[in-house]
Amino acid sequence: MNHRHFAFAMIAPLMLLVACGKAAAPDASKPSEQVATVNGKAITKPEFDLYLENVARQTGQEIPEEQKTQLLDQYISMHLAAEAAEKAGIAKQEKVADQLELARLNVIVDAGLQKYMEDNPVKDEELKPEYDAQIAAMPREYHARHILVDDKAVADSITKELKGGADFAKLAEQKSKDSSGKSGGDLGWFTLDSMVKPFADAVASLEPGKMTEEPVQSQFGWHVIKLEDARASAPPAFDEVKDRVKTFVQRKKIQAYLEELRKTAKIEKKI
Numbered sequence: 001m002n003h004r005h006f007a008f009a010m011i012a013p014l015m016l017l018v019a020c021g022k023a024a025a026p027d028a029s030k031p032s033e034q035v036a037t038v039n040g041k042a043i044t045k046p047e048f049d050l051y052l053e054n055v056a057r058q059t060g061q062e063i064p065e066e067q068k069t070q071l072l073d074q075y076i077s078m079h080l081a082a083e084a085a086e087k088a089g090i091a092k093q094e095k096v097a098d099q100l101e102l103a104r105l106n107v108i109v110d111a112g113l114q115k116y117m118e119d120n121p122v123k124d125e126e127l128k129p130e131y132d133a134q135i136a137a138m139p140r141e142y143h144a145r146h147i148l149v150d151d152k153a154v155a156d157s158i159t160k161e162l163k164g165g166a167d168f169a170k171l172a173e174q175k176s177k178d179s180s181g182k183s184g185g186d187l188g189w190f191t192l193d194s195m196v197k198p199f200a201d202a203v204a205s206l207e208p209g210k211m212t213e214e215p216v217q218s219q220f221g222w223h224v225i226k227l228e229d230a231r232a233s234a235p236p237a238f239d240e241v242k243d244r245v246k247t248f249v250q251r252k253k254i255q256a257y258l259e260e261l262r263k264t265a266k267i268e269k270k271i
Contacts, residue, residue, distance in 0.1 A: 008246060035072060038079040051075050113254055120257075122249045130252075131238050131245050138233040139193060142203050145185035147171055147224040150176040155215030155222035168226050177221065185226075191233070196220070203227055 032044035055071060056063050063071065090096055145168055149155050158171055169184025176185055192200040202216040206227035215222040238245075 005020065036076055039083065041079070041083075043075065043079065048075060049106070069198060080130055113257075116254070116257055117250060120253060122246050127242060127245050128238065128248050130249050134245070134248075135235045138235060139191040140230055141189045141191055141233050142230050143189050143228040144181065144203055144206075145169065145186050145226045145228060146178065146187060146199075147176040147185050148181075148221050149224075150177065150221045151174060152215055152217070152222050155224055158224050159215060159238065160210070162224065162226075168211070189231075199223055199225070 015212050018219065032046050034042045035048045036043045052063055052071060059089050085091065091100065147155075147158055147168070149158065154175070158175060161171060162168060169186075172181045172185030175181070178185070180187055192204055195203070196218045198218045200214055202223070202225050206212065206225070208227055208229045211226040212224060215224055249267075
């Protein structure tokens, strides 16, 4: 089944919906195990594990045990490079300082939103109403044929022939410049948002079995259109998209939370 129209037009990912912040926080009351020291500075196991998680997420693969030593060497090199940059005053440069602040902001926001979702989890009873609302908003599908030509006079002549009883599919094969002409102008099933506006508007105004009274112009040329049929989009089963619905509800919750924060904040835009 084609589910392209059940897309749940998502709100902005909002820090990837804090999907990356699910590692358990270390117990601050216990000293962390160390995996290495660099010039006297410890690299803790939780810190290195977080680095491994980031590498695994970027590559989309689990990291074999035999590669972890190599990655530890790589992480040590990163610490050495960072230490050298600090000594050279790189961190005090304005652009670098801004980048560090942005990275800090991302981490804090990620953790904060993760905590918010833990405190305000999506309940199962919230999913079906959202699914039903999305189904109700799904666009209708249309099945149409068209004949596309470059000249209005030719399109007028074709319209006249069709009104006189000519076969639409045969004329499309003979005169349409569109690739659909080979199949009698058949465009199959589509939604209006997938077509250019003049074409979509014309289709929306037709009843099944009827054709356009006048040719319709678009950037592609002149169209003579016949609507074969129209139907409600076939929705996917709830169980098929339950996880997507849950993600959508989570994003809506986060969006509502952020909007509430804005209401109580004093904000002054200066650009």
